[in-house]
Amino acid sequence: MARDDAMKTILKNHLQACRNDLMWKLDGLSERDLRLPRTGTGLNLTGVVKHMANVEIGYFGDTFGRPWPNPAETVSYEQFEADPQADWYATESESAESVIDFYRRVWTFADETIDTHSLDAQGTVPHWPAEKAAVSLQQIMVHVIVDLARHVGQVDIVREGIDEQVGLNPRSPNMPEGHDWEAYLAKLRSLANNA
Secondary structure, three states, rough: OOOHHHHHHHHHHHHHHHHHHHHHHHOOHHHHHHHHOOOOOOOHHHHHHHHHHHHHHHHHOOOOOOOOOOOOHHOOHHHHHHHHOOOOOOOOOOHHHHHHHHHHHHHHHHHHHHHHHHOOOOOOOOOOOOOOOOOHHHHHHHHHHHHHHHHHHHHHHHHHHHHOOOOOOOOOOOOOOOOOHHHHHHHHHHHHOOO
């Protein structure tokens, strides 16, 4: 049992670290910067947060028989039917701040599932095919961490494009100090051009 508790703590810490890194990448940006689409498919920073809030509600809530207490805050199946991207942007009535607040409240809800269930606790993902829908909490924790980490990577690139803020996280930027980025970019361009 102690081994399961240790693994759960490791997974929960990684999940929270990814959540914190996502929030850091949004810090200091304007409402417009947070909403503006940054790719050809409309990726926007507020949308990533809204998406992850709905992802965590689905996987840590519905999957384990714990519906979100206020369904009007979530993107419903009917909304997805009408707009498959409905969880990827803030509506006119939602501010970036309200979406961020929503996600922070989702953390508490999701963490309650993690804290009250064992890693081998069984759940059923409602939107997965029946042959794959039966899952354990451990599987779902890994699934959500991978999904969130992928989106944090996307946000990392988008943020660099907005104002050149880079770094792994505020505690450990993981970037070389005093590096001559112009010379480095020139080197990479030369390598690409001569390939």
